[in-house]
Amino acid sequence: MVKHDLLANKKIIITGAARGLGRDFASAIGLAGATVLLADILTDLVQKTAEDLRVQGIDAQAVPLDLAQQASIQGVAQWAQTHWGRVDGLVNCAALATGVGGKDMMDYDPDLWDRVMNxxxxGTWLMTQALVPLLKRSAAGKVVNIASDTALWGAPKLMAYVASKGALIAMSRSMARELGTDNICVNTIAPGLTLCEATEYVPQDRHDLYVTGRSIQREQNPDDVSGTAVYLLSDLASFVTGQLIPVNGGFVFN
Structure with missing residues (x-):
């Protein structure tokens, strides 16, 4: 990606930004001119990712984040309050995805279900809630929630993850209704199966299913998704809210 200024002077937080799709979001958003804060439970790796972005000329910092701990979430909000005083955008990309599939509904572990939902x-609700006061200080705050197109076609043997992403889609619409009066837009991106660390465990036949089922028949890369996030965070999307945008090469139409 090349540098541009679509997000110049914006202060944007990206969760789950240490690796995979979140890392690519952080890079694309930073190259669009934003100052970015990377938040992730992988504390050492997220610091290394921020260092790598700074080498690219991006103004990037990193903080630890555990979405299962409300104190950790509040710590991210406090960092933004202290260092920025406002937040222009939040990308909720952090999620439990690896190792949550493979069994059908009859054999699914209830404890794992609870962890995924939590x-x-x-965690996404609490993260957004913590940052609403700072998003209100922006001229046009933006929240971009990252769901999955598995919730649109009902991927089998992945029930807790699919259910969580379906809930995220519905929750985002409710957020959009509630936060619209504060000029905060809330939208959802539903990527298809994307080549990154989080999908390395996915069986090859599922990858093949996606490729052959797409209108554009190739593997999906993180760069295929990040441009949509940049758009939704920009002033170009200031009248777009409550929307779901599948980005999957035409595997699922919305």
């Missing part, structure tokens, strides 16, 4: 749904 992080992917409750």
């Amino acid at each position: 992080i992917n749904v409750k």
Whole structure:
């Protein structure tokens, strides 16, 4: 990606930014001119990712984040309050995805179900809630929640993850209704199966299913998704809210 200024002077937080799709979001957003804060439970790796972005000329910092701990979430909000005083955008990308599939509904572990819901749904709500006061200080705050197109076609043997992403889509619409009066836009991106660390465990036949089922028949890369996030965070999307945008090469239409 080349540098541009679509997000110049914006202060944007990206969760789950140490690696994978979140890392690519952080890079694309930073190259668009924003100052970025990377938040992730992988504390050493997220610091290394921020260092790598600074080498690219991006104004990037990193903080630890555990979505299962409300104190950790509040710590991110406090960092933004202290160093920025406002937040223009939040990308909720952090989620529990690796190792949550492979069994059908009859054999699914209830404890794993609870962990997935606690992080992917409750954690996203609490993260957004913590940052609303700072988003209100922006001229046009933006929240971009990262769901999955598995919730649109009902991927089998992945029930807790699919259910959590479906809940995220519904929750985002409710957020959009509630936060619209504060001029905060809330939208959702539903990527298809994307080549990154989080999908290395996915069986090859699932990758093949996606490729052959897409209108554009190739593997999906993080760069295929990040441009949509940049758009939704920009002033170009200031009248777009409550929307779901699948980005999957035409595997699922919305």
